[in-house]
Amino acid sequence: MSELLKAVEAPVNENIPPLRPGDVVSVHVRIKEGDRERIQEFKGTVIRLRKSGNEANFTVRRIASNGIGVERTFLLRSPRLDKVVVERHSKVRRAQLYFLRERTGKRARLKQKFD
Amino acid sequence: MFKGLIGKKIGMTQVFDEDGVALPVTLIEAGPCYVTQIRRPEKEGYSAVQLGFEEVHPKRLTGGQLGHLKANNLPPLRFLREFRVKSPDVNIGDKITVEVFNVGERVDVIGISKGKGFQGGVKRYGFGGGPKTHGQSDRWRAPGSRGSGTTPGRVYKGARGPGHMGRVRVTAQNLKVVLVDAERNLIAVHGAVPGPKGGLVMIKEARKQ
Numbered sequence: 001m002s003e004l005l006k007a008v009e010a011p012v013n014e015n016i017p018p019l020r021p022g023d024v025v026s027v028h029v030r031i032k033e034g035d036r037e038r039i040q041e042f043k044g045t046v047i048r049l050r051k052s053g054n055e056a057n058f059t060v061r062r063i064a065s066n067g068i069g070v071e072r073t074f075l076l077r078s079p080r081l082d083k084v085v086v087e088r089h090s091k092v093r094r095a096q097l098y099f100l101r102e103r104t105g106k107r108a109r110l111k112q113k114f115d
Numbered sequence: 116m117f118k119g120l121i122g123k124k125i126g127m128t129q130v131f132d133e134d135g136v137a138l139p140v141t142l143i144e145a146g147p148c149y150v151t152q153i154r155r156p157e158k159e160g161y162s163a164v165q166l167g168f169e170e171v172h173p174k175r176l177t178g179g180q181l182g183h184l185k186a187n188n189l190p191p192l193r194f195l196r197e198f199r200v201k202s203p204d205v206n207i208g209d210k211i212t213v214e215v216f217n218v219g220e221r222v223d224v225i226g227i228s229k230g231k232g233f234q235g236g237v238k239r240y241g242f243g244g245g246p247k248t249h250g251q252s253d254r255w256r257a258p259g260s261r262g263s264g265t266t267p268g269r270v271y272k273g274a275r276g277p278g279h280m281g282r283v284r285v286t287a288q289n290l291k292v293v294l295v296d297a298e299r300n301l302i303a304v305h306g307a308v309p310g311p312k313g314g315l316v317m318i319k320e321a322r323k324q
Contacts, residue, residue, distance in 0.1 A: 002312075004125045004142060007299055032134070054129050054137075080135035 009054050015083035016076065019046050019058055021097050022090030022110050027060060027074055028082040039082055042072055045090070045110065047097040061097075067104055089113040117205045118215050119198040120145040120318045121168035122302070124226065124310055130293060130303065140293050140303040143224070143316055147300060149189050150209040154197065163199045166211065167192030168315075196317055213295050213302045220292045221321035226310035230282035240275045285309035289321045 019025065026043040044062025051057065056076040064070045074081060090110035100108055122145025129137045152165035173181060173191045184191060187207045205211070216222060236242040236258035245254030258277060261270045287308050294303035308316055 002125050004144060004299060004301060005128050007296070007301065008128060008130055008140075008142065008294065008303065010131055030135070054131075075131075075137055077131070078135055078137065079131055 006053070010077040010079070013077065013079075013081055013083075016081065017084065017086055019049060019084070019086065020089060021046055021048060021095055022092035022113075024087045024090070025060060026085045026087060027072075028084070029074070030080045030082050043087075044070075044072075045097070045100065047071070047100060048095070061100060063104075063108070069101065089115065116215070117164055117198075117200060117203060117211075118320045119148075119164065119166060119200075120211060120213065120215065120302075121148050121166055121194055121196050122146065122300075122316055122318060123169075124308055124312055124314045124316050125301075126312045127307065132293070138293055138305055139307075140305055141224075141308040143302050143304065143308065143318065144300055145302050145316075145318060146212045148211045149192065150205050150207050150211065151184060151187065151189055151192065151195055153203045153205070153207060155203075161199065162201065162203055163197045164203050164205060165195055165197045167195050169193040194315060198317070198319060212297060213300055214297050216292050216295055216302060216318070218292055218295055221289050221324055222292055222304060223319045223321050224287045224290055224304060224308045224316050225319070226285060226287075226308055226314055226316040228281050228283055228285045228309045229311050231280040233278065234280040235277045236275065239277065239280045242275075289323060 023046045025046055026041050029040050029042060031038055031040050042060060044060040047059050047061045049058045054077055057073050058076060059071055059073045061069060061071045091113040092110060122143040125142040125144055127139065127141050129139050131137055148166040148168045150164060151167040154161060154163040154165065156162050167184065167189065169192060170190045171193045175193065176191050181191060189208060235256050237244050237256045242258055244256045245251055247255055261274050261276060290304040290306050292302060293305050302318065310316060
């Protein structure tokens with residue numbers, strides 16, 4: 001990538017630890033409502049991480065009410081991200097965990113990895 | 116105040132604005148440009164400002180080009196381009212940098228689009244092509260009829276059809292300036308800009324504001 005392209009990169013958010021596929025995370029997002037700002041939490045499993053630079057993003061999947069899967073993609077360098085908390089790592093063997101989309105209930109669990 | 120620059124397209128990326136919205140931008144390394152000549156109605160019949168961009172080794176230029184620049188004590192410049200203006204309010208030798216443009220302003224960016232080679236009517240003009248089923252063969256991307264029958268008995272000039280596409284001068288109008296970095300001679304505009312990476316572009320004040 002051109003050096004000049006790198007020059008306009010946004011600063012790295014230091015409240016975001018290195019993420020891995022399969023991590024159970026809670027993402028704290030700043031949300032503006034009129035002139036008030038509040039923080040919304042989105043908790044789920046990281047199913048993919050993409051690219052570097054300003055476009056870097058990650059997708060979090062969680063099961064909402066009635067067993068409906070909800071996925072949300074966040075831009076890693078977005079100033080709207082307040083912080084990300086990693087609650088646990090999982091033992092996974094691939095980079096993209098798309099297979100979780102076809103699974104529900106107990107079959108959609110991942111084995112925890114301790115380190 | 117005269118506003119115009121010559122630059123090089125660096126590529127696209129996205130940046131965040133103060134609300135945290137990611138904007139698609141094209142980076143252009145623009146300037147510093149020098150005013151190399153001023154065209155006046157009395158002499159040339161029209162008024163314009165000629166800018167030069169990118170200093171090079173003098174050996175890269177021909178004698179005529181060097182002489183044109185040397186007459187005004189200008190450095191050897193690779194590219195010269197004219198900007199039509201009603202009344203030029205700059206002087207020969209003036210240095211123009213990205214700082215002439217402010218964030219939030221609207222600009223037009225002119226470039227030479229990427230060459231696509233010889234292309235069919237479907238890609239070049241958006242023709243529908245032929246039917247894909249019902250026993251058709253070799254008709255999917257056919258241009259169809261080119262005109263009427265015995266009267267006029269010929270194809271009108273300028274009828275759309277297959278041919279060379281791209282590598283023409285294209286203007287992207289009314290792009291918002293998102294970022295100006297005087298230190299790096301960098302300017303970022305919202306959206307796409309014609310031409311390949313490294314292609315020469317001209318930046319002007321927007322005509323239709």
